[in-house]
Amino acid sequence: MHDTEVEILTARDVPLGGPRAMTVRRTLPQRSRTLIGAWCFADHYGPDEVAESGGMDVAPHPHTGLQTVSWLFSGEIEHRDSLGSHAIVRPGELNLMTGGHGISHTEVSTPGTTVLHGVQLWVALPEEHRHTERDFRHHAPEPVRLHGAELRVFLGTLAGDTSPVPTFTPLLGAELLLDAGATLTLTVDAAFEHGLLVDEGTVLVDGARVRPAELGYVGTGHETLTLTNESDRRARAVLLGGTPFDERIVMWWNFIGRSHQDIVEARDAWEQASERFGHVDGYPGDRLPAPILPNAALTPRGNPPRG
Numbered sequence: 001m002h003d004t005e006v007e008i009l010t011a012r013d014v015p016l017g018g019p020r021a022m023t024v025r026r027t028l029p030q031r032s033r034t035l036i037g038a039w040c041f042a043d044h045y046g047p048d049e050v051a052e053s054g055g056m057d058v059a060p061h062p063h064t065g066l067q068t069v070s071w072l073f074s075g076e077i078e079h080r081d082s083l084g085s086h087a088i089v090r091p092g093e094l095n096l097m098t099g100g101h102g103i104s105h106t107e108v109s110t111p112g113t114t115v116l117h118g119v120q121l122w123v124a125l126p127e128e129h130r131h132t133e134r135d136f137r138h139h140a141p142e143p144v145r146l147h148g149a150e151l152r153v154f155l156g157t158l159a160g161d162t163s164p165v166p167t168f169t170p171l172l173g174a175e176l177l178l179d180a181g182a183t184l185t186l187t188v189d190a191a192f193e194h195g196l197l198v199d200e201g202t203v204l205v206d207g208a209r210v211r212p213a214e215l216g217y218v219g220t221g222h223e224t225l226t227l228t229n230e231s232d233r234r235a236r237a238v239l240l241g242g243t244p245f246d247e248r249i250v251m252w253w254n255f256i257g258r259s260h261q262d263i264v265e266a267r268d269a270w271e272q273a274s275e276r277f278g279h280v281d282g283y284p285g286d287r288l289p290a291p292i293l294p295n296a297a298l299t300p301r302g303n304p305p306r307g
């Protein structure tokens with residue numbers, strides 16, 4: 001049994017904040033879907049002319065209960081975190097930061113960046129690992145070349161390539177390039193649900209049309225995914241997958257917890273400059289203050305029941 005329907009999730013525009021801030025296209029979370037596997041946040045941005053937008057400049061801010069994935073198509077971002085990591089995020093290279101119990105970091109587009117274009121993704125950590133230690137991993141996957149397509153597998157396994165970067169739940173993350181008119185049938189894990197986030201071109205996913213900035217969701221029970229690039233130029237997309245994440249989570253600002261109280265504690269720790277989140281060296285500015293919590297208690301959310 002599987003759902004044959006492909007669900008099309010459309011993006012909403014979200015300004016990242018600040019006077020000359022970039023606007024991103026957010027497809028996760030949304031009302032109808034909180035997670036795909038453990039993927040719980042998907043922001044897609046650009047191509048953004050940095051001369052006009054000012055690029056990316058995110059001051060020190062905290063995370064808990066999640067991992068962040070920065071994946072670029074163009075431009076470069078300088079990453080610093082309270083683990084002491086200092087990395088340049090480049091196109092086609094995975095930079096995975098594990099927040100665990102607490103981390104803080106900064107993200108600034110480099111002076112040489114003229115066009116910024118990519119995705120920012122979050123992975124929810126399962127209950128037993130959500131207070132794990134801070135971590136940072138880098139991996140530059142070798143492109144997998146297939147007939148009419150090129151893949152970069154940054155997490156999990158696809159088309160015979162496996163990322164060496166471990167995950168806390170079974171996950172897949174890959175960039176796909178499809179030549180104009182090409183059709184690609186991928187063997188996938190039937191225990192996974194998948195989402196195809198299209199960047200450029202129009203891609204049919206098992207016959208359903210997914211346009212740029214949309215995310216096409218396919219439930220579990222599929223042993224293959226068939227993708228066709230309908231456009232007359234190359235298409236680019238990011239394929240996300242994982243086993244359904246059955247825990248209910250509370251997401252607020254940069255935190256993931258299980259309860260309103262978890263969020264209150266994380267927020268208080270950040271506001272008190274607690275060692276929980278550590279300190280980022282090398283950023284020439286102030287840390288981001290946490291927003292005010294809403295009056296109503298935050299309630300845990302999960303996906304709609306699977307049928």
Ligand code: MN
Nearest residue numbers: 061063068105
């Ligand atoms: Mn962040």
